[in-house]
Amino acid sequence: MKIAVLPGDGIGPEIIAQAVRVLEWLKRDGLPLRWQQAPAGGAGYDAAGDPLPPDTLRLAREADAILFGSVGGVQYDNLPRPKRPEQGLLRLRQELGLFANLRPALLYPELVGASTLKPEVVSGLDILILRELTGDIYFGQPRGIREQGGERQGFDTMLYSESEIRRIARVGFEAAMGRSRRLCSVDKANVLETSMLWREVVTEVAKEYPQVELSHMYVDNAAMQLVRNPKQFDVIVTGNIFGDILSDEASMLTGSIGMLPSASLDAAGKGLYEPIHGSAPDIAGKDLANPLATILSLAMMLRYTFRREEMARRIEDGVRRVLAQGYRTADIWEPGLKKVGTVQMGDAVVAALAG
Numbered sequence: 001m002k003i004a005v006l007p008g009d010g011i012g013p014e015i016i017a018q019a020v021r022v023l024e025w026l027k028r029d030g031l032p033l034r035w036q037q038a039p040a041g042g043a044g045y046d047a048a049g050d051p052l053p054p055d056t057l058r059l060a061r062e063a064d065a066i067l068f069g070s071v072g073g074v075q076y077d078n079l080p081r082p083k084r085p086e087q088g089l090l091r092l093r094q095e096l097g098l099f100a101n102l103r104p105a106l107l108y109p110e111l112v113g114a115s116t117l118k119p120e121v122v123s124g125l126d127i128l129i130l131r132e133l134t135g136d137i138y139f140g141q142p143r144g145i146r147e148q149g150g151e152r153q154g155f156d157t158m159l160y161s162e163s164e165i166r167r168i169a170r171v172g173f174e175a176a177m178g179r180s181r182r183l184c185s186v187d188k189a190n191v192l193e194t195s196m197l198w199r200e201v202v203t204e205v206a207k208e209y210p211q212v213e214l215s216h217m218y219v220d221n222a223a224m225q226l227v228r229n230p231k232q233f234d235v236i237v238t239g240n241i242f243g244d245i246l247s248d249e250a251s252m253l254t255g256s257i258g259m260l261p262s263a264s265l266d267a268a269g270k271g272l273y274e275p276i277h278g279s280a281p282d283i284a285g286k287d288l289a290n291p292l293a294t295i296l297s298l299a300m301m302l303r304y305t306f307r308r309e310e311m312a313r314r315i316e317d318g319v320r321r322v323l324a325q326g327y328r329t330a331d332i333w334e335p336g337l338k339k340v341g342t343v344q345m346g347d348a349v350v351a352a353l354a355g
């Protein structure tokens with residue numbers, strides 16, 4: 001069980017330090033874990049002039065899984081695009097073929113007040129958004145800005161091949177099989193050719209999974225349904241750009257960005273695991289960051305790459321227990337509860353695991 005640990009920038013090193021304490025605990029408990037750290041993002045640029053230094057990429061390639069913090073910072077905002085921190089992450093996903101992005105949006109009962117939606121709309125929420133990550137309009141060619149009729153024109157190409165749709169659809173059906181066997185495919189087939197093909201191929205793949213109930217929804221409706229009645233969904237599968245927007249919307253249903261993990265997987269189950277939030281420069285270095293999204297990302301790693309469901313659950317139960325005990329970092333704190341910093345939250349999780 002070889003893990004590349006890439007803390008990144010801002011709060012990245014602080015939250016990763018707490019996840020590493022959980023790794024240490026798992027190792028003491030008998031899991032054959034090995035890990036090594038390397039710089040990425042702005043830290044990679046500082047160390048080697050590259051947001052994804054060759055040594056970091058090599059380490060990531062050799063590992064079974066990658067634990068990623070977050071990247072970005074104002075000091076890097078004016079660098080040429082290939083040198084910017086987020087390019088390191090985008091390249092890593094491309095280089096490793098991490099095409100399936102899994103984002104659970106799960107609302108812990110203790111945090112129901114953190115959502116901006118009414119408790120009855122969100123309580124018990126547990127959905128999984130599956131976003132295709134390496135295709136679509138973000139990568140389609142041609143793209144550019146050109147002169148046309150005496151003015152500039154910007155253009156991009158939305159593009160999916162059958163094989164790309166088929167493999168993400170399969171991940172969706174497999175995920176649905178492990179949950180409540182309902183899959184909603186989101187597209188814009190009433191307007192876009194790409195989506196017409198998407199719908200056709202997903203419908204074909206459905207024949208391999210007769211136990212799963214497949215539905216289709218247009219993306220504009222899905223955006224509306226997610227805030228109207230999010231509990232109607234279980235697993236949602238969608239393309240890169242729609243998934244980008246819907247997964248951010250879904251994450252906000254829970255109201256706590258510091259709580260949400262994610263996984264990006266390749267065809268063989270190798271994965272990059274990271275919290276969904278960014279590097280939060282506003283709170284970096286102040287022991288204020290919530291490390292739970294990163295710790296929960298580690299739980300996803302045990303589930304999806306290492307197939308150790310019982311260990312994944314143990315970590316998730318540990319997090320639940322800590323919340324039930326009233327520990328809260330500032331982002332999820334409410335009067336009457338115990339406000340703790342990043343390190344104390346790590347202490348509480350390790351204690352809950354040991355207890």
Ligand code: NAD
Nearest residue numbers: 070071072073257258277278279280281282283289290331
């Ligand atoms: P952000 O997610 O970093 O922060 C948004 C807000 O949420 C901030 O107020 C922040 O303090 C808070 N927040 C985020 N994570 C938190 C945590 N764990 N605990 C407590 N509060 C938390 O988004 P942003 O401010 O738009 O971006 C900041 C930087 O992060 C930018 O450079 C951006 O490019 C980068 N970014 C990186 C990633 C990534 O590494 N995958 C993702 C998104 C943004």
